[in-house]
Amino acid sequence: MSPAQAPQGAVADNGWVTSPDTPDALAPGAPGALRPRLPSPLREVTDERFARHGVRLLLKRDDLIHPELIGNKWRKLAPNLRAAAGRTVLTFGGAYSNHLRATATAGRLLDLPTIGVVRGQELADRPLNPSLAQCAADGMRLHFVDRSTYRRKGEPETLAAILRATAGEDAYVVPEGGSNSLAVRGCTALGEELSDHGGIDVAAIACGTGGTLAGLAAGLAPGQRALGIPVLKGGFLGAEVRTLQAEAFGGPRGDWSLDDRFHFGGYARTPPELDAFAADFERRHGLPVERLYVAKLLYGLVVLAEEDAFPRGTTIAAVVTGRPLAKT
Numbered sequence: 001m002s003p004a005q006a007p008q009g010a011v012a013d014n015g016w017v018t019s020p021d022t023p024d025a026l027a028p029g030a031p032g033a034l035r036p037r038l039p040s041p042l043r044e045v046t047d048e049r050f051a052r053h054g055v056r057l058l059l060k061r062d063d064l065i066h067p068e069l070i071g072n073k074w075r076k077l078a079p080n081l082r083a084a085a086g087r088t089v090l091t092f093g094g095a096y097s098n099h100l101r102a103t104a105t106a107g108r109l110l111d112l113p114t115i116g117v118v119r120g121q122e123l124a125d126r127p128l129n130p131s132l133a134q135c136a137a138d139g140m141r142l143h144f145v146d147r148s149t150y151r152r153k154g155e156p157e158t159l160a161a162i163l164r165a166t167a168g169e170d171a172y173v174v175p176e177g178g179s180n181s182l183a184v185r186g187c188t189a190l191g192e193e194l195s196d197h198g199g200i201d202v203a204a205i206a207c208g209t210g211g212t213l214a215g216l217a218a219g220l221a222p223g224q225r226a227l228g229i230p231v232l233k234g235g236f237l238g239a240e241v242r243t244l245q246a247e248a249f250g251g252p253r254g255d256w257s258l259d260d261r262f263h264f265g266g267y268a269r270t271p272p273e274l275d276a277f278a279a280d281f282e283r284r285h286g287l288p289v290e291r292l293y294v295a296k297l298l299y300g301l302v303v304l305a306e307e308d309a310f311p312r313g314t315t316i317a318a319v320v321t322g323r324p325l326a327k328t
């Protein structure tokens with residue numbers, strides 16, 4: 001579909017395609033302090049790097065779902081917090097994990113104890129970095145483990161030892177990145193929101209653990225496809241997404257694929273070229289571009305458009321899954 005054929009109500013000049021402001025749109029059972037803005041807004045941007053290839057770009061603003069629990073964090077955590085039913089929530093992450101920060105924030109908002117198991121025993125003796133300091137300020141109890149223990153955290157004995165060491169035997173355990181079956185099923189709503197908009201052909205998303213992609217793909221309508229841009233190096237994500245879908249739905253769901261070329265060397269690698277691209281995108285479109293995930297997604301989409309990887313007439317919805325960390 002070309003911009004000229006935009007659906008009724010669309011504003012081609014960087015306006016809102018939909019601008020729902022639905023404070024009463026509580027997800028079923030969502031805790032009050034986590035009241036989301038759903039469906040998240042969908043906004044069209046005019047960008048000649050897409051337009052000259054006959055491609056239309058929409059931004060699915062999941063970063064606006066909640067002022068503090070941003071993007072896919074809300075979609076993945078909300079069903080788990082409901083399931084935790086007031087118990088301590090224990091989860092895992094690296095020193096800069098968005099997921100750890102989001103869990104700590106949710107704990108503060110819901111007055112729920114949280115424990116963060118952090119990769120890297122050596123960090124225990126250093127001042128906390130801003131991300132971990134934020135977790136601690138939100139009341140998260142931090143527990144540092146060596147890298148080999150961290151790698152084995154999925155093994156029952158290792159997990160049991162971690163729970164004992166943290167006095168978290170009764171805790172509700174959420175895996176690293178928050179991607180368990182409840183989270184994956186929570187993310188189907190993202191696909192469903194996009195399937196409600198006739199005309200979207202491709203839903204594109206940056207991937208870490210793949211949980212958001214696994215759910216998104218499952219929620220799309222027939223004829224729509226999901227494209228994942230992994231931000232980690234290693235080529236393991238396809239298998240992960242298949243496993244997550246098997247666990248959440250009992251088998252494969254939806255039409256999805258990955259393009260592994262845009263990780264820029266691996267997780268948290270943000271070379272100057274990527275930073276310059278993101279800063280330019282911010283200037284063009286007034287969108288704060290989170291660097292670890294969203295910048296890599298948008299960069300990948302521009303390259304793919306320039307390669308004519310999308311047939312003319314394609315409409316892409318790029319999911320804005322995060323927001324840059326506030327500068328301190």
Ligand SMILES: Cc1ncc(COP(=O)(O)O)c(C=O)c1O
Binds near residue numbers: 072179211321
């Ligand atoms: C901003 C942002 N976008 C995307 C993702 C990827 O989510 P997933 O791990 O479900 O692939 C994350 C994960 O932490 C994230 O923080």
